[in-house]
Amino acid sequence: MENKTFTNIRSLLEAxxxxxxxxxxxxxxxxxxxxxxxxxxxxxxxxxxxxxxxxIYAAFLHDVGGAMLDEPTSVIEIESEAEKYAxxxxxxxxxxxxxxxxxxxxxxxxxxxxxxxxxxxxxxPCARLASIVHLADAASLCLNPEKRVLNQVKDICSIIxxxxxxxxxxxxxxxxxxxxPYETIWLDAMENPNFLFYFTGDIHQVTLEQTADLTKLMxxxxxxxxxxxxxxxxxxxxxxxxxxxxxxxxxxxxxKMEIAGNLHDLGKLVVPREILEKPGKLTxxxxxxxxxHTYYTRLILMGIDGFExxxxxxxxxxxxxxxxxxxxHLSAEHLDLGSRIMAVADIFxxxxxxxxxxxxxxxxxxxxxxxxxxxxGAICGDIVNLLIENYDQIDAERDRxxxxxxxxxxxxxxxx
Numbered sequence: 001m002e003n004k005t006f007t008n009i010r011s012l013l014e015a016x017x018x019x020x021x022x023x024x025x026x027x028x029x030x031x032x033x034x035x036x037x038x039x040x041x042x043x044x045x046x047x048x049x050x051x052x053x054x055x056i057y058a059a060f061l062h063d064v065g066g067a068m069l070d071e072p073t074s075v076i077e078i079e080s081e082a083e084k085y086a087x088x089x090x091x092x093x094x095x096x097x098x099x100x101x102x103x104x105x106x107x108x109x110x111x112x113x114x115x116x117x118x119x120x121x122x123x124x125p126c127a128r129l130a131s132i133v134h135l136a137d138a139a140s141l142c143l144n145p146e147k148r149v150l151n152q153v154k155d156i157c158s159i160i161x162x163x164x165x166x167x168x169x170x171x172x173x174x175x176x177x178x179x180x181p182y183e184t185i186w187l188d189a190m191e192n193p194n195f196l197f198y199f200t201g202d203i204h205q206v207t208l209e210q211t212a213d214l215t216k217l218m219x220x221x222x223x224x225x226x227x228x229x230x231x232x233x234x235x236x237x238x239x240x241x242x243x244x245x246x247x248x249x250x251x252x253x254x255x256k257m258e259i260a261g262n263l264h265d266l267g268k269l270v271v272p273r274e275i276l277e278k279p280g281k282l283t284x285x286x287x288x289x290x291x292x293h294t295y296y297t298r299l300i301l302m303g304i305d306g307f308e309x310x311x312x313x314x315x316x317x318x319x320x321x322x323x324x325x326x327x328x329h330l331s332a333e334h335l336d337l338g339s340r341i342m343a344v345a346d347i348f349x350x351x352x353x354x355x356x357x358x359x360x361x362x363x364x365x366x367x368x369x370x371x372x373x374x375x376x377g378a379i380c381g382d383i384v385n386l387l388i389e390n391y392d393q394i395d396a397e398r399d400r401x402x403x404x405x406x407x408x409x410x411x412x413x414x415x416x
Contacts, residue, residue, distance in 0.1 A: 006211050007305045009204040013060060016218060017194075018300045022269040023225075030140055032193035035059040037136035037176075039196055040185055042129075044175035051129060053204065056196070058105035059133045064221060065089030082110035091411070092220050097213045098204075101126060109133040112167045131169035135160060135176055138167070140189075149190040153180055208255050212262070219262040222269060224409055226276045229265070234405035235349035235398045236317075236342075237261030239387075242394045243341045246386050253309075257338055260313035261345060267296030267315075291326045294318055313338040317346040322377035340380040344387060347373065352395060353402050363391060 017032065038059035042052045065088030090107035093099040108116050108130035116127045142156045143149065157180050164173040179185050188195045206214065219233035240261040244254040268276065271293055275286050282290065298315030301307045316330060316339040323331035325343075335343075351369060352360040361369070367388055374381040387394060 003207055003209075005205040006208040007206060007307070009057075009206060009214070011303070011305045012206075012211070012214055012218075013057070014194075015300050015304045016221075017060075018303065019218065019221070019266050019269055022267070022296060029193070031060050031063065032196065033140040033143065033189055034062060034133065034136045036189050036193040036196045037139050037179075038132050039199060040179055041132050041136060041172055041175045044178050045132070045171060047129075051125075054101050054105060055129050055132055057099075058102045058109060058129065059136055061089065061093070061102065062086065062106055062109045062133055062137060063089065064092060064106075086110040092224070093217060096217055097210065099217065105130045105133060109137065113169045114166055116169075128169065132172050132175075135168045135172045138163075139176065143190055145190065149186050150183060153186055208252060212255050212259050215259050215262040218266065220405075220408075222263075222265050223405065225269065226273055229268070229276065230409035231353050231402035231406040232349060233262050233265060235353050235402040236264055236345050238398045238401040239345035239349050239394060240313075240341055242390070242397060243345060243383060243387060244338070246390055247337060247341065247383070249337070253338070256310050257313060257341060259307075260310045260338070260342060263301060263310070264297060264314040264317050264342060264346065265293065266300055267293035267298075270296050291318075295327050309338065312336075313342050317342040319343065320378040321380065324378070340383050343379050344370070344383045347379065348387060348394075349398060349402070352398065354406070363395070367391070 020031065021029075035056050038055045039052065042055045047055070063082075063085060065085035086106055086109055090103040093103040093106065096103075104126035108119070108127050111119065111130070111134065113131055113134075116131060119127075139156055139160060142152070142159055144152060157177055160168060160173055160176055164170050219237070223229050223231070223233050237258045238261070241254055241258040244257040249257065271289055275282065275289055278286065294315045294317065298311050301311035301314055304311075316325075316328065316335060319325035319328055319330045319335055319339065320343070321332040321335060321340075323329055330339075347370065348366065351366055354360050370379070370384045370387070373379045374384050
């Protein structure tokens with residue numbers, strides 16, 4: 001497959017911002033503010049462009065470990081155990097391509113400067129960048145949306161300056177204080193921190209293979225919301241990839257299917273954990289909340305450059321060939337091969353994977369359920385037959401990838 005640009009990290013981060021906003025709008029806005037202020041501090045410190053990009057990404061993702069919190073997820077709740085969630089967030093990212101430096105920055109971004117000096121002798125460059133994020137994070141928390149921002153600047157600068165050399169790196173404090181005269185920086189920080197993306201542009205173009213790796217981060221944020229789903233996205237992505245390959249899809253489309261599998265439940269970030277983990281039958285009102293998630297999956301993914309097919313494949317996994325699925329109520333003529341594969345992959349993974357409250361179903365049970373769904377007109381018989389013919393191979397690979405994801409989840413959740 002030709003090694004050509006597919007999308008860019010900016011586009012992926014914008015989608016991630018929308019996804020995190022589903023958990024709690026306050027969290028997403030705080031991340032944007034922190035990234036925005038970090039950018040200007042880094043510029044004032046004359047960092048090179050690669051360091052600035054690392055700071056921006058680390059600032060944007062600095063509280064990603066807080067995705068594992070129970071509801072309600074607020075900035076204050078995350079900040080109350082900031083170092084714990086920074087550690088979890090760093091481990092979520094560390095083994096992903098292109099994120100090792102960002103993970104190292106996040107590991108220290110909630111640590112006071114004096115402690116950073118004591119703890120980071122082996123990684124001074126990342127510790128320095130982390131101190132920028134730490135200061136920007138504190139400044140963002142000082143911003144009060146109920147008051148005129150320009151009337152807050154003096155007090156915020158005084159608070160930051162009082163921590164110089166103890167809480168905050170002196171060089172970062174001086175850079176931050178130099179921003180005080182620039183009214184537009186403060187106005188944008190309060191009203192339009194997404195303006196940051198105009199500064200960074202289409203930075204870090206990525207190939208399709210790199211995009212598949214990067215979307216594993218987004219799948220972890222989805223799955224880490226609940227131990228009930230800690231392995232699910234990995235299983236769906238693996239099953240979808242294998243079925244796409246066996247169906248004769250191109251190498252490029254197989255990778256797109258894997259990406260769609262990684263992100264198919266992105267919209268579940270809007271669903272409260274008590275509904276995701278409810279042991280009994282859902283009420284009609286609770287099931288209506290569940291029905292929202294694929295709508296939000298498609299809404300977010302359609303905003304990523306190059307994701308048109310991926311958005312459909314990911315979002316249509318609860319559609320049925322007989323038109324009785326949700327929420328789009330599409331019927332067979334509107335569901336292409338990728339959408340049909342994803343529907344089968346989702347059901348197969350859901351009933352075979354281990355959950356905290358049950359073991360995965362055995363082969364004969366799984367085949368019976370899939371065949372019943374074919375007979376009812378819900379899913380594609382050709383795809384199900386392909387899965388049955390290659391059952392042991394597909395299930396072994398799904399199980400391996402799912403267990404890897406589950407092991408990572410429980411290792412990370414035990415860090416605190």
